[in-house]
Amino acid sequence: MIIPQLGEAKYDSPVTFSVSEETFSPANVRWPGGTVPEDLLLFEIAGPRKKLFFDAKNTRAAIVTCGGLCPGLNNVIRSVTRELIRGYGVNTVLGIRGGYRGLDPDRGKSPILLTDDLVENIHKEGGTMIGTSRGPVDTKVAVDFLIQNDISMLFTVGGDGTQRGGYDLFEEARKRGHHLAVVGIPKTIDNDVHFVTRTFGFDTAVEEAVRVINSAHTEARSVENGIAVVKLMGRHAGFIAAAATVASQDVNFCLVPEVPFVLDGTGGLFAAMERRLARKSHAVLVVAEGAGQDLLDASDRRDESGNLKLNDIGPFLGDAFKAHFKARGIDMTLRYFDPSYQIRGCPANTQDALVCDFMGRHAVHAAMSGRTGLVISFLHGHFVHIPTGIIAGGSKRLELNGELWHAVLSSTRQRAMFQ
Amino acid sequence: MIIPQLGEAKYDSPVTFSVSEETFSPANVRWPGGTVPEDLLLFEIAGPRKKLFFDAKNTRAAIVTCGGLCPGLNNVIRSVTRELIRGYGVNTVLGIRGGYRGLDPDRGKSPILLTDDLVENIHKEGGTMIGTSRGPVDTKVAVDFLIQNDISMLFTVGGDGTQRGGYDLFEEARKRGHHLAVVGIPKTIDNDVHFVTRTFGFDTAVEEAVRVINSAHTEARSVENGIAVVKLMGRHAGFIAAAATVASQDVNFCLVPEVPFVLDGTGGLFAAMERRLARKSHAVLVVAEGAGQDLLDASDRRDESGNLKLNDIGPFLGDAFKAHFKARGIDMTLRYFDPSYQIRGCPANTQDALVCDFMGRHAVHAAMSGRTGLVISFLHGHFVHIPTGIIAGGSKRLELNGELWHAVLSSTRQRAMFQ
Amino acid sequence: MIIPQLGEAKYDSPVTFSVSEETFSPANVRWPGGTVPEDLLLFEIAGPRKKLFFDAKNTRAAIVTCGGLCPGLNNVIRSVTRELIRGYGVNTVLGIRGGYRGLDPDRGKSPILLTDDLVENIHKEGGTMIGTSRGPVDTKVAVDFLIQNDISMLFTVGGDGTQRGGYDLFEEARKRGHHLAVVGIPKTIDNDVHFVTRTFGFDTAVEEAVRVINSAHTEARSVENGIAVVKLMGRHAGFIAAAATVASQDVNFCLVPEVPFVLDGTGGLFAAMERRLARKSHAVLVVAEGAGQDLLDASDRRDESGNLKLNDIGPFLGDAFKAHFKARGIDMTLRYFDPSYQIRGCPANTQDALVCDFMGRHAVHAAMSGRTGLVISFLHGHFVHIPTGIIAGGSKRLELNGELWHAVLSSTRQRAMFQ
Amino acid sequence: MIIPQLGEAKYDSPVTFSVSEETFSPANVRWPGGTVPEDLLLFEIAGPRKKLFFDAKNTRAAIVTCGGLCPGLNNVIRSVTRELIRGYGVNTVLGIRGGYRGLDPDRGKSPILLTDDLVENIHKEGGTMIGTSRGPVDTKVAVDFLIQNDISMLFTVGGDGTQRGGYDLFEEARKRGHHLAVVGIPKTIDNDVHFVTRTFGFDTAVEEAVRVINSAHTEARSVENGIAVVKLMGRHAGFIAAAATVASQDVNFCLVPEVPFVLDGTGGLFAAMERRLARKSHAVLVVAEGAGQDLLDASDRRDESGNLKLNDIGPFLGDAFKAHFKARGIDMTLRYFDPSYQIRGCPANTQDALVCDFMGRHAVHAAMSGRTGLVISFLHGHFVHIPTGIIAGGSKRLELNGELWHAVLSSTRQRAMFQ
Numbered sequence A, B, C, D: 001m002i003i004p005q006l007g008e009a010k011y012d013s014p015v016t017f018s019v020s021e022e023t024f025s026p027a028n029v030r031w032p033g034g035t036v037p038e039d040l041l042l043f044e045i046a047g048p049r050k051k052l053f054f055d056a057k058n059t060r061a062a063i064v065t066c067g068g069l070c071p072g073l074n075n076v077i078r079s080v081t082r083e084l085i086r087g088y089g090v091n092t093v094l095g096i097r098g099g100y101r102g103l104d105p106d107r108g109k110s111p112i113l114l115t116d117d118l119v120e121n122i123h124k125e126g127g128t129m130i131g132t133s134r135g136p137v138d139t140k141v142a143v144d145f146l147i148q149n150d151i152s153m154l155f156t157v158g159g160d161g162t163q164r165g166g167y168d169l170f171e172e173a174r175k176r177g178h179h180l181a182v183v184g185i186p187k188t189i190d191n192d193v194h195f196v197t198r199t200f201g202f203d204t205a206v207e208e209a210v211r212v213i214n215s216a217h218t219e220a221r222s223v224e225n226g227i228a229v230v231k232l233m234g235r236h237a238g239f240i241a242a243a244a245t246v247a248s249q250d251v252n253f254c255l256v257p258e259v260p261f262v263l264d265g266t267g268g269l270f271a272a273m274e275r276r277l278a279r280k281s282h283a284v285l286v287v288a289e290g291a292g293q294d295l296l297d298a299s300d301r302r303d304e305s306g307n308l309k310l311n312d313i314g315p316f317l318g319d320a321f322k323a324h325f326k327a328r329g330i331d332m333t334l335r336y337f338d339p340s341y342q343i344r345g346c347p348a349n350t351q352d353a354l355v356c357d358f359m360g361r362h363a364v365h366a367a368m369s370g371r372t373g374l375v376i377s378f379l380h381g382h383f384v385h386i387p388t389g390i391i392a393g394g395s396k397r398l399e400l401n402g403e404l405w406h407a408v409l410s411s412t413r414q415r416a417m418f419q
Helices: A073-088 A099-105 A139-150 A160-175 A202-222 A241-250 A267-282 A313-327 A340-344 A348-370 A404-411 B073-088 B099-103 B139-148 B160-175 B203-220 B239-248 B267-278 B313-327 B340-344 B348-367 B403-411 C073-088 C101-104 C139-148 C162-176 C202-222 C239-248 C270-282 C311-327 C340-344 C348-369 C405-412 D073-088 D099-103 D137-150 D160-175 D204-221 D241-246 D269-280 D313-327 D339-345 D350-368 D388-392 D405-413
Strands: A024-026 A041-047 A060-065 A093-096 A153-158 A183-185 A225-233 A253-255 A280-290 A333-337 A374-379 A382-387 B024-026 B040-043 B062-067 B092-095 B155-159 B182-184 B225-230 B252-253 B283-290 B333-337 B372-380 B382-387 C025-028 C042-045 C061-063 C091-095 C153-158 C181-186 C226-232 C254-255 C282-288 C333-337 C374-381 C382-387 D024-026 D042-045 D060-065 D092-095 D153-158 D181-186 D226-232 D253-255 D281-290 D333-337 D373-378 D384-389
Touching: A060 A073, A060 D181, A073 A093, A073 A153, A073 A348, A073 B403, A139 A160, A139 D313, A153 A160, A153 A348, A160 A183, A160 A340, A183 A348, A183 C340, A202 A280, A202 A333, A202 A340, A202 A348, A202 B348, A202 D339, A225 A241, A225 A313, A225 A340, A241 A253, A241 A280, A241 A404, A241 B348, A241 C254, A241 D373, A253 A404, A267 A280, A267 A313, A280 A313, A313 A333, A333 C239, A333 D339, A340 D333, A348 A374, A348 A382, A348 B203, A348 B239, A348 B403, A404 B073, A404 B348, A404 C254, A404 C333, B040 C405, B062 B099, B073 B092, B073 B155, B073 B348, B099 B139, B139 B160, B155 D137, B160 B182, B160 B372, B182 C333, B203 B239, B203 B283, B203 B333, B203 B340, B203 B348, B203 C340, B225 B239, B225 B340, B239 B252, B239 B403, B239 D405, B252 B267, B252 B313, B252 B403, B252 C348, B267 B283, B267 B313, B267 C202, B283 B313, B283 C025, B313 B333, B313 D281, B333 C340, B340 C202, B340 C333, B348 B372, B348 B382, B403 C405, C061 C073, C061 C101, C073 C091, C073 C153, C073 C348, C073 D099, C073 D405, C101 C139, C139 C162, C153 C162, C153 C348, C153 D181, C162 C181, C181 C348, C202 C226, C202 C282, C202 C340, C202 C348, C202 D160, C202 D350, C226 C239, C226 C311, C239 C254, C239 C282, C239 C405, C239 D350, C254 C405, C270 C282, C282 C311, C311 C333, C333 D339, C348 C374, C348 C382, C348 D204, C348 D241, C348 D405, C405 D350, D060 D073, D060 D099, D073 D153, D073 D350, D099 D137, D137 D160, D153 D160, D153 D350, D160 D181, D160 D388, D181 D350, D181 D388, D204 D226, D204 D241, D204 D339, D226 D313, D226 D339, D241 D253, D241 D281, D241 D405, D253 D269, D269 D281, D269 D313, D281 D313, D313 D333, D350 D373, D350 D384, D373 D388, D384 D388
Parallel strands: A060 A093, A060 A153, A153 A183, A183 A374, A225 A280, A225 A333, A253 A280, B062 B092, B062 B155, B155 B182, B182 B372, B225 B283, B225 B333, B252 B283, C061 C091, C061 C153, C153 C181, C181 C374, C226 C282, C226 C333, C254 C282, D060 D092, D060 D153, D153 D181, D181 D373, D226 D281, D226 D333, D253 D281
Antiparallel strands: A024 B040, A041 A382, A041 B024, A374 A382, B040 B382, B372 B382, C025 D042, C042 C382, C042 D024, C374 C382, D042 D384, D373 D384
């Protein structure tokens, strides 16, 4: 579509990034089939199919939630359960308790029967009513359990590790001749999954983070040279920190894993902070938990899920500021905020409630049709099926030439720091 | 991408709609140029361009907000202002006061100068700090005004009529040899604009609607045969009603303009309500303002913006229920909720704050490059440029075979009513 | 206690009311017994007693909620239940369903057994989990029911009529030789009960009203000559309207039942509104439902509880403004807000949650000790026992020479209207 | 007033505290003058007086905020300013910047002029728009400053130290023959001031604490043996911890400064926690910052305000639990929450907005009448004047035989721990 143009654009732009004049976006992203450009990766549209692989009334399904909390888990459990029961007439939906442990009779509690009534109000509370845990699944033990309990459909809500584990379950079941549909719903509050525009819980996390940033801003402004440091989630990608910065518009420094920074020197954080305090007498700094890891001592520990344990950049920065300004003879007051667990335990907000409902229903549609080894994704405004293999392989990062990071730079004016 | 399939799907699905097996969605919706399938409508990606048409420091810009309130107007004003000043170095940004009236010196107040400081905190309040009004623009008078004030860039925030009016301004200015970039930011709380996935304010509206539905649900449940009727926005499309229904999960009937319904007979609303009360003793009904207009007396009035004035379906339904149940000798209690203006006056929530910030900045990027006669759209997760002509021509509707309406039917179980 | 005084106060104060120099407040309002000044009305302090009249493990208790909804009903039900079970070891606590109807087997549903588990989370939702209704109790039928069900303790949560009805039950039971402790918890969202400083739900109501006033203020300000009319609860007393006005500080006119006003003439509302619009171009008016009833047609209808049905001052004022300004040739935009039922259905906020917990527990302490014919009151910061007879006789009003009304006048500057 | 009694109370109560049968509360706490019982401490009722000491239009006033943040500071500043200007016609109201430092030209910034317009919207944000700091006032320097600036009225918003400092200013001014009315508004988020029923900010603090406890509860419940430790404000008194516990009803252990506890042994916290986990698999523990200080190393540091710096009980308890359960071979997950600064930076909620408005106005009434050396108190539902000397002398504590602590014990069931 041609956009009218007043005339030749001949002035140089001061904006530090630009989009190509040759890039377009289609009006409709549903590809009608037919010839496909060679290098175009296409995903199936999620949704109910005309024909089902499973005979609903003789099918037993189960759902499991793994890893850390994320707003919306109960919404997903509820919508999976209700779509199975109300939409398809499945009689038995089991809630596996305490994450993958619940698939091992020696380690976990036995499952609970999820009924239409039992899930009625669970979406109004945070957390997961079937519990969670970290750590891998013992594939053989779990498949034994699934076969013994005649479960032919497993919904796995969790991160990379959980989805890889789910894929192994499907493979092992196939070897044993047991039809097992494993459908994943990706869960990462950090929103860092490739081929997924937005994971559930992210929007709630940003909303709650903005609330905390408001208080941090107030604390910083109330005293002479007040610095508020707010640590937010974001192990490898700074989406929460960046989005909260833009939504709040009260942040002066936003540090993310994708953008290295130094403390000392003219382009360093200390000098930038001194300039800020000299001009405005207060500052709000937001730091993603994975930012600046190179500044900390190396560490090699992993948690039970196999995730690298990060050193804690939040207190490190707080202490570094205190030491620096003391050495410089400048009085300041530091306030430190770490709201991560408070945020993770919140109920889903409206937007996440909608995403969770769709995610849960689409997972059921996929499983009923006999699909397996996939995760449900919200991509470019549509829900699609993504093979588990390709999402488990990588991790999405902030585009430093994209509009979100540009908006961060514009609202913080922190660019000078990185020059 | 191939999704593993456990085997042939041979059972018929009870779900009343299904997606085609032949529809796919591309992994990347940014089209790299090159050959384009004939029937593929492509839109330019929004964003800053390398070269500018306007010399920023000698350019005067203006912004105007028209029509009813919508959460996020102040956010848009702020981001347009800040991107112009901070991003490009524009010195003069004028706020046209009271909508298009402000472009007519005989009818409106003179503009105010928008500075970086003045807009500092405006996004924390609802409404529009430059005021608004309904009604068309007098093209000739307005272009006189724009030329006299040496304004070469106008940002129009408003609905269909506003954008059509803005386009006329650009055409008239061209005739007079005045370079005028007119860039629109579509504003409709109903989210019913073609080629726009989500308009700003919609998410906040759904969130606030859910709060009211919670109270309505409580009122209905507290008495024997309590019926709560909640009227929500939605003149021609039921997106707010549908999304609030799905997010709340406490709604039993969701009536939208796209789906006709009758009151009497076995498939009618009265019978459906009787069945619901018999089973559960209470009901929550959400109705979009444009639903069921065929049931009301014809009306031909239009408001100042030229929009058709609807008859009020909310009180009509309330009275109809009272009369019906009285005639049937059934005691009931009716509670009516009409939160529309309360919702329109709210500040933007986090999600809308982000959308507004991007919308505002992209509008500035487009205008600085010399583009005109376009609106900024958020489509499939990206911001694009849409020629004003094509959005003004039609209006988006709920897809009755889509996932949102399916989720409404599943959570309300109202399907029987339409059979 | 003597307060230092800088010298003689000799200037006249412009403040229109003043307190007497001879009035004092005691440091401790717990009267230690002993001689009592003749005219001093003393109430028993609420709280657990050393000795009980009832043998807890052989006692059956019941609770009933009557009349309109009010935030906190579920909190009261929960705390009564838990104090009976956990605090005293009572085995049977019955929830009477649907208000006083539930004491009549021919009209209501049978009671439900309230257990520690059943009430676990009910306080997180608004409304009343045992239902409510309006209308009087049939004393004889109800006492039959109480005797048949061996209920010797009844907690009545409701307004004047409910408490009078409860007192009759106690009298009737006494005649029949049945020990029945009837303990009331006064419920009126209007906070208009004599000898009660604050009834539960009032604080939540004010908080929610302020939210609506915020939107109303935004709507009014966004257009030229915008008038927002917000109708709030308050049949005979304007406490909610006044407190919301002071808490919001955005209200320009606050109309309450205690202060008559006229529409026309120099001291009338129309002239005051014209002056306001001339100065500020917008106005927010809050009106209690019982204000200005003399301006409306006489009406003699009563609802099922015997309360006088008021004519609706809200739409009346809206129409009156429209007609007035049309006649005067002044353009204006009127927005009308009626959030009453939305407010009544909210869950209790923190402050009300505390008051409800104390109210419920104190009611149990009183009943266990054998007291009857009383209501629990929160008075001067303490919970006390008030004989039902004296609270039922009158109704509290706004003190026009008190600090609340003074704060209303100061924040609205509406005084001129009443001169 | 006599309450009907069903008969003799002869059973022993299981409730561990009881109120005396001989204690009463008067219906009206406004003492009409006349004979006063010898030992009855009486306070003046706050409010406007008929005669003023100061000639308003020639009087200059100032306000200062000191110490840590507390919700409502801006509300107080606004109401003091508006009552002075609108209520009395005072022309000059100065905001002393950065606490008592602002009274020393060598250390602080010069004051800002507070106008009706400037304070228009400040109450919608947390913090204090004139800044704050810790540390004492230099009496001589400050009185020099007040005299030079012709300030004859100073409103001091702060804690004990601030009020003592304010009293010294009045004494010093008197020595120098300068009429200086010093009126204090007590500020302590902990609500621990004698002769003050509730200080401003306390209600907001409890509300926000409950929000955090909700998330903590969710986190604890989601895993096997999850323990959530929430540290709240409360240096010497556990009012916030206790009120948040009762309002939330989800807390299992509430530790306050007033109630010593031990970690080991059968009545110790560890054993109680083990019993709780064995029964319910999760626990929420709320601890006031001043609780259990005897368990920590002695410390003698004081902050700039002269307050004793406490050792940090929160992390201490977290580490102690981890070590204990590791030694016992019991897997558990600990989550720690420290929301103090987040809470302090919140805007005032509705209830606190009301209290602040009254506090501010009453402070102005007192000063205009020539009173000095006093603080405004909200006591038994009324605002009174308290001589600064007596409130500065002591500190209020939780009554362990009172209804609040009883409600804590009932909702937590933690009593066994203290036996």
